[in-house]
Amino acid sequence: MHQPGRLNPPPNVLGDDVPLGPLDGRYRAAVAPLAQHLSEAALNQRRVHVEVEWLIHLTESGAVPGVRRLTPEETSYLRSIASDFNAESVAELAETERVTLHDVKAVEYYVKKRMEGHSLADLAEIVHLFCTSEDINNLAYALMVRDATALVWLPSAWALHEDVADLARELRDLPMLARTHGQPATPTTLGKELAVLAHRLGRQLRRIDNSEFLGKINGATGTFSAHVAGAPDTDWVQVSRSFVEHLGLTWNPLTTQIESHDWQAELYADVARFNRVLHNLCTDVWTYISMGYFVQVRGQGTVGSSTMPHKVNPIRFENAEANLEVSNGLFGVLESTLVTSRLQRDLTDSSMQRNIGTAFGHSLLAIDNARKGLAGLDADPKALARDLDATWEVLGEAVQSVMRVHGLEQPYERLKELTRGRKVDAEVMREFVAGLGLPDDVAKRLMDLTPGSYVGLASRLVDELR
Incomplete structure (x- = not known):
């Protein structure tokens, strides 16, 4: 029964293939390359690859007594089972799994099926030998x-x-x-x-x-x-x-x-x-x-x-x-x-x-x-x-550091009194520096300093990027 204020569409009106999550919907293009590696289909492709390579390895290593070696053509054919794995293969595996109710067993049967009627038929039971899923x-x-x-x-x-x-x-x-x-x-x-x-x-x-x-x-x-x-x-x-x-x-x-x-x-x-x-x-x-x-x-x-x-x-x-x-x-x-x-x-x-x-x-x-x-x-x-020019008080660190180097008394406290909770402009800061009695060259260095030039080695440090 239709309820007022609610949308009650008939079943499946949107179709069976509507993506549930955004990665398979609006963002698919950005993440599509990952599907070749981390999807369910990719998992089955890698399973086929491992099964095939294990069979080849058992024969090449002589690990199982009495099992013959493969010809180069047989090895190439086996590897093509994995390399040719495609959308049709995914559908076939899904059909097999509906019977086996076991995903890896379905993969084993998938490989064995491709060995039927082939020179490899005698090695079908070597597929998945000694393996747990x-x-x-x-x-x-x-x-x-x-x-x-x-x-x-x-x-x-x-x-x-x-x-x-x-x-x-x-x-x-x-x-x-x-x-x-x-x-x-x-x-x-x-x-x-x-x-x-x-x-x-x-x-x-x-x-x-x-x-x-x-x-x-x-x-x-x-x-x-x-x-x-x-x-x-x-x-x-x-x-x-x-x-x-x-x-x-x-x-x-x-x-x-x-x-x-x-x-x-x-x-x-x-x-x-x-x-x-x-x-x-x-x-x-x-x-x-x-x-x-x-x-x-x-x-x-x-x-x-x-x-x-x-x-x-x-x-x-x-x-x-x-x-x-x-x-x-x-x-x-x-x-x-x-x-x-x-x-x-x-x-x-x-x-x-x-x-x-x-x-x-x-x-x-x-x-x-x-x-x-x-x-x-x-x-x-x-x-x-603009922000730099409005905050001359940040030079307080530089001034009190120079005062410390030159032995002036209470440098931190004097700058705290000058700058804390107050807006300081260029004139106030330079007047303060001028009255410190610092050597002329040191005073000039501080007088020339601006918030925009007080950046230390920042530019050079960028070179540390590898």
Whole structure:
């Protein structure tokens, strides 16, 4: 029955393919590259890849007595099963899984089906030999996360870092009134403050660049029990290690049924820390925009307000903030949950890992928005100069420091009396300096000092950016 004030559409009026989340809806274009690595389809493609490579490895290593070696053509054909995996393959696997009610078993049958009627038919039962599902899954996830990080997320994050670093270099000499605790403080340069953020971002990215991606293939409880039962004379530790390393991963020798996921927790903590630094950049730049230090002019053809025509809102930075919060919420749950598994195995990680792509997706979307926001900024030197010229009291630090060096009495207290709670202009400050009795050259140096020139080594420090 229709209820007044409510929209009661018929079932499925919007269609069955309506995206539930924003990453598959309005933001799809920004995160689409991640789908090739962190989607359900990508997981199944990597599973097929691992199953095929394990079969090849068993035959090439002679690990299973009596199993023949592959011909080069057979090896090439097997690898094409993974490389040719496509949308039709996804649909076929889904159909098989409706029968098996087990995703990895469906992958095993998918590979075996492609060996039927082929010279490889005699090796069909070697597919998935000695493997528990987690032997396949942990390696597939490690490959997915490694490639998504290295090929999609890191290049985008490094590009953002370079955007910030370039802007820091461009604005290295532009003096700016600093604000500690939100109050006027010793001046700096806008470029130096951006360089601080670029330096912080770069440090986290170098940590992520050096991440380890671990894997294991050692059976149902990590003991190689089935392996030893089937082929007792094989050095299964060596076979396992060489296979994992062949995939480009770091071998984990000691696990339960699952690889312990500690490397994932470490990586996600580092990415979350990068996110937090980027969040800090967004809030600082947003504040500089609100103070007029930056104006948004380049590429800003958007509607800032539906009712106030003059407005250009800093929506790119606000969007980035929100997506960074979502990303960090997910990374935090992943980090804390994945490192715990009851006894030798529980299934909490299975559902949890399906959210890895979403966590990276919101971070990637935030990076994209931050980069677009930065590209639309121009500094306004006049606005910065106005604030500096209105706060001559910040030179009190310089004057009392020089007084200390030259042995004058109560320098801090005298400057406190002059400046605290009072606006001081150039005339007042210079009159005070003139009456101190300092050596002429020292007095002249102080008399020539302005808030805009009191920036120390700020410009030079920008050169510390790698």
